[in-house]
Amino acid sequence: MEGCGEALELDPGLLLLRAPDWGRIPYAHSLLALGRRSVLVDTGLGPPAIKRLRRRVKLALVLNSHYHRDHNWGNYLFKDAPVRAHRLDAPMINSMSAYFRAMGIAGRRDEALIRRFTLGFIPHIRGPRVGTFEGGEVFDTGELELEVVHLPGHSPGHCGFLHRASRTLFSADVVPDSFGPWYGHACSSMEDFAATIDKVISLSPRALVPSHGRPVRRGVERALREYKSRIAWREERLLGALGRPRTLGEIINEHPFYGRRRAPLGLPYSFWEETMVRKHLERLVAEGRVVKVGRRFVSRPQIS
Ligand SMILES: [Zn+2]
Numbered sequence: 646m647e648g649c650g651e652a653l654e655l656d657p658g659l660l661l662l663r664a665p666d667w668g669r670i671p672y673a674h675s676l677l678a679l680g681r682r683s684v685l686v687d688t689g690l691g692p693p694a695i696k697r698l699r700r701r702v703k704l705a706l707v708l709n710s711h712y713h714r715d716h717n718w719g720n721y722l723f724k725d726a727p728v729r730a731h732r733l734d735a736p737m738i739n740s741m742s743a744y745f746r747a748m749g750i751a752g753r754r755d756e757a758l759i760r761r762f763t764l765g766f767i768p769h770i771r772g773p774r775v776g777t778f779e780g781g782e783v784f785d786t787g788e789l790e791l792e793v794v795h796l797p798g799h800s801p802g803h804c805g806f807l808h809r810a811s812r813t814l815f816s817a818d819v820v821p822d823s824f825g826p827w828y829g830h831a832c833s834s835m836e837d838f839a840a841t842i843d844k845v846i847s848l849s850p851r852a853l854v855p856s857h858g859r860p861v862r863r864g865v866e867r868a869l870r871e872y873k874s875r876i877a878w879r880e881e882r883l884l885g886a887l888g889r890p891r892t893l894g895e896i897i898n899e900h901p902f903y904g905r906r907r908a909p910l911g912l913p914y915s916f917w918e919e920t921m922v923r924k925h926l927e928r929l930v931a932e933g934r935v936v937k938v939g940r941r942f943v944s945r946p947q948i949s
Contacts, residue, residue: 652677653860656811658788661854662698664690668857670715671767676806676815676854677702680786686710686806686815687856688719695719706784708793709775710817711803712737712744714763716856720772731795732777734802737832739775747800749831749920755912762912780804796845798838799827807848814850820857821872828924829917835876835924842873883925884934890941897922 651663658679664672673689677698682705688695699722709717709730717738720728730738737744745751750759780795794805799818806815818827819841826842828835845853846869853861853868861868882901897919926942929935935944 655813655852655854655860656789656808658786659808659811659813661815661860662690662694664694667859668855670857671718673716673856674854676791678784678786678789678791678808680788682706682784682786684708684784684786684791686791687716687817688723689714689716689856690719692719692722695722699723705786708778708784708806709734709738710805710815710856711800712747713800713818714744714767714769716817717772717775718767718770720775721770722772724773726773727776728773729776729778731793731802731804732779733797734800735775735777737800738772741769747830747832750916755916759912759916766913778804794844794848796841798834798836798841800830801832801834801837803841805845807850812849812851813854814845814848814852815854815856816845816850817856819845819853819872820855821853821861821868822855822858826872826876827917827921829913829920831920833920833924835921835928839873839876842869845869879921880925880929883922883929884944887935887942887944890938890943892940893919893923893926893942896926896942 653661653663655661660677662675662677664674668674672691673687675690676686678684683702684706685704686708687710704726707723707726707728712734737747750756778793780793782793784791792807794807796803796805796819805817826838828838846866850865853865879902886896886899886901902921903914903918930937935942
């Protein structure tokens with residue numbers, strides 16, 4: 646696949662098309678499954694690489710792993726091919742107002758700023774209308790089979806793609822790096838994300854191939870367990886910060902999850918971190934481990 650970005654053969658006919666800078670956003674890697682009916686997963690490689698790919702490979706189908714735009718901003722280059730995403734995420738690809746609703750910015754004081762930032766980061770060029778698929782669906786290229794694995798949490802319709810024959814899982818934004826697990830939009834769910842990590846562990850992939858960064862081939866389970874443990878770590882950080890009463894604004898100003906090192910970056914980190922803090926607080930309040938007194942939150946000592 647010369648000239649289509651750097652291609653890494655995961656198994657015969659199954660290629661990871663490497664995005665610039667190892668898939669640092671706004672880029673994301675693609676998965677290419679070759680055969681009589683070749684399938685491409687995600688279109689965030691950047692227009693030059695996608696145009697080169699289109700000249701070399703006849704694609705029968707394009708799939709989007711989820712609605713985030715770093716994974717599908719090249720959809721507009723596939724106006725003549727069917728493009729599909731999970732039923733729960735397709736609406737946010739088809740409509741920018743649904744997209745912003747899913748992010749959870751409506752009604753915020755900084756709504757206009759976040760909108761501008763988001764569109765400035767990856768310009769929006771309308772693509773073809775995206776159809777839908779479901780978890781468990783299998784796409785047969787004639788040479789190999791790719792199975793959709795619904796992995797919600799990061800977004801409601803976030804999906805991975807499993808090549809069972811080689812136990813290779815393209816895990817999209819299940820990226821066991823220091824940044825995630827990421828559940829920083831209103832429609833994200835940390836409970837679903839935790840269950841998703843367990844599901845990935847149970848699939849026991851030989852290679853875990855995320856959309857950003859390098860494939861993980863060794864210590865996959867260990868990496869995933871460490872990744873999941875960060876959800877509990879964040880909870881502990883938050884409980885620690887709530888040893889004395891604090892308002893939401895005060896908690897967020899302490900950057901309990903991403904630390905002060907990333908704080909000067911401002912948007913979108915501040916918005917993502919706030920959303921994640923809110924999700925943890927909601928759960929802690931529901932569990933009675935944190936109480937809200939007026940505008941302040943405080944942890945309740947647990948009797949063991
Ligand atoms: Zn994403």
